[in-house]
Amino acid sequence: MTEHPSGSDSNQRESASDPEVAARHAEYWRRNIRYMGILLAIWFVVSFGFGILLVEPLNTIQIPGTGFPLGFWFAQQGAIYVFVVLIFVYVLLMNRLDREFGVDEGEGA
C-alpha cells in the first residue's frame, strides 16, 4: 500500500485525500455506523434478550393458536427469522446509502 503503481490508482488516492471527498466519506461512515447500531440493538434484543434473559417471563405467554411458549419460540425459531430480515434490511439501506453518496459500484464487476 505504500506504492502508487498505476496511473488510475494514484488518481483515486488523490481524490481520497481531497478534503471534500474525505468529509463525504466520513459522513457516509457515520450513517453506516448508525444503521449498524440500530440493527445490532434489535439483533441483541431478540436473541440474547427474548431468547435468553427474558425467556422465563415470556414463556408464561403462549402464542395464540399454537402450542409455542413465546420465549421458547423466540429462542428456537423467531430470533433466526429476525436475523434473516435484519441482513436484508441492511442490504437495502446500504444500497440506498451507496447511491446517495455516489460510492456504489455500478453494474460492472
Added chain:
Amino acid sequence: MTVQSWTFLLVAASFALYIGIAIWSRATTTKEFYVAGGGVSPLANGMATAADWMSAASFISMAGLISFMGYDGTVYLMGWTGGYVLLALCLAPYLRKYGAFTVPDFVGDRYYSQLARVVAVVCAIFVSFTYVAGQMRGVGIVFGRFLEVDINTGVYIGMAIVFFYAVLGGMKGITYTQVAQYCVLIFAYLVPAIFLSIMITGNPIPQLGFGGTDTGTGVALLERLNGLHEELGFTAYTSGTKSMRDVFFITAALMAGTAGLPHVIIRFYTVPRVRDARLSVGYALVFIALLYTTAPALAVFARTNLINSVSETPYSEVPEWFTNWEATGLLAFDDVNGDGLIQFVGPNSPMANELTVDRDIMVLANPEIAGLPDWVVGLVAAGGLAAALSTAAGLLLVVSSAVSHDLLKRSFMPTITEKGELLAARIAAGVAVLVAGYFGVNPPGFVAQVVAFAFGLAAASFFPVIILGIFSKRTTREGAILGMVTGVTLTAAYIVYFALMHPELNNRDNWWFGISPEGFGTVGMLVNFAITMTVSRFTREPPEHVRVLVELIRVPKDGGEAPEISA
C-alpha cells in the same frame, strides 16, 4: 429395492455429480484456486457458504443434541445463525473491499507486520484442523452404518473424493460442488422432516407442526412432550438445565466464532462487489435457516417418537430399527430391574434408567423409527455425506492457502512464480487431505468436543482483531498480536484443562464464573478486545498508509479492484 441398494445408488449418483462438476470447473490460476476468480454470483456463493458451513455436526448431530437438550439446544440454533448478522454488518463487506485471498492476508497487511501474519496463519491452521478431523469421522460413520463397509474404508473413500475436487479445482471446484451438495443435503433433511410432521401433527410444514397439536391425543405437541418428560423424570423440554449465564456465554462464543472462522470469511472474497458480499451473507443465512428452523421441529418429533415407541415396551417386542442400532453399540439396553420392559427415564425419576441412546443416531435413525420408505433412509445417508464432504473441502482450502499464499508467497518465498504458487497450493491441499484422513482413522478421543471448541478459539483470536482493524484506525500491531496470543492461549488453556486434563472437574462448581469451556471463548474474546485496545493506546500509532487502507475499505467504490499488495 432394499435400504442398502437405495443407499448405494443415491450415494454413488451424488458422488458422480460432484466429480463431474470438479472436472468442469478446474482452476488454472491462483486467483481461481483461492477465490474462484472473484466472479461467483451472490446466490451461488450463498448456497456454497451454507454447504460449507453446515457440517456433519449440523446435519447428523444437531437435531439429536437438541432433542436431548430441549431449550438448552438454543445455544446452537441462535449461536450458529446469529453470527451471520455480525458477518453481514461488521466484516464481509469490508474484507471484500480489501480484496485479499485469505484471512492472514488481511491481518498481516492491516497490522503491518509479518509476525501478525504468521500468528494468524497458525491460528487459521489450528482452528481448521480441529474442525476437519470431526468431518472425516462423520464420513466414516455414515459409510459404516449404511453401506456396511469398515469405518476406515469409508474415511479413505471420502478422502479420495475430497482430494479429487479440492486439489484439482481449488475454490472454484469447491464452490460449484458445494452448490450441488447444498441441494442434496437440504432435500435429504427436509423430506423426512415433512413426512414426520404430517404423521405426527397433520401439518406439512415442520416449523409450524411442532407448535401444533398431536393428532394422536389432541393435545398441543410441546405440552404433551413436557408432560411425558415430567412423567418420566426429565426436566421440562421447553425449560432446560443449563444456567442462564452459561447459555448466554455459549451463544455469544458460537456467534463470534462463526463470524471469525476463516473458511466462512474467505467465501465472501469470491463475489464480484462489496454489495454482493452483503447480499450473499443474506442468501447464505436464508439457506442455513431453512435447516436450522427445521432442526428444532425434528428434535421434538424425534423425542416424542422415541419415548412413544420404547417407553415401557417389552424388550422382546422392540422394532427392527432398535436391533439394527443396538448392533452398532450406539443404542444400549440394560434391564436393571429385570422386568423385561424398557424403562427410559430421567434423573428425577425414582426408577433406574435402562436405555442409553447416542445422540448422533437420532437424525439417522429417525426415518427408520417413523417407518418411512427405504429411499428416504438412503437419501439421509447421501445428505450426511454431502454435509461432511463440503465442510471438509472448505477447511482444507484454508489450510492449503495459508501454506502456499501466506507462508510461502507472502512470508518466506516472495519471488515464487504464479505457477509455483499454484503447485504449492495443490501439494498443500493434498497433504492436508492426508492429515485430515489420519485424524479420521485415528480420531483423538475428544473430536466431538473439539469441533465445538474451534468456535471458541476463532472467537478469541480472529474476531476482535478483524473488527478492530476495520472500526478503529488507532489499533496497532503490538495490540493485535498481544490480543490474539493472549485470547487464544487463555481459551485453549481453559479448554484443555477442563476437557482434556481434568474432565472429572468439568462441572459448574469449578468453572470460572460458572462458564463452561464451550462458552469460555466469549471470555477469551473480551480479554482479547481489552488487551488489543489498551496496548494500542500506549504504542506508536499505525503508519499513514495503514490509515489510508482503513479509509479505503470503509467505502465500496474507491480503488475498486483489489489493492495491489506491495508491502
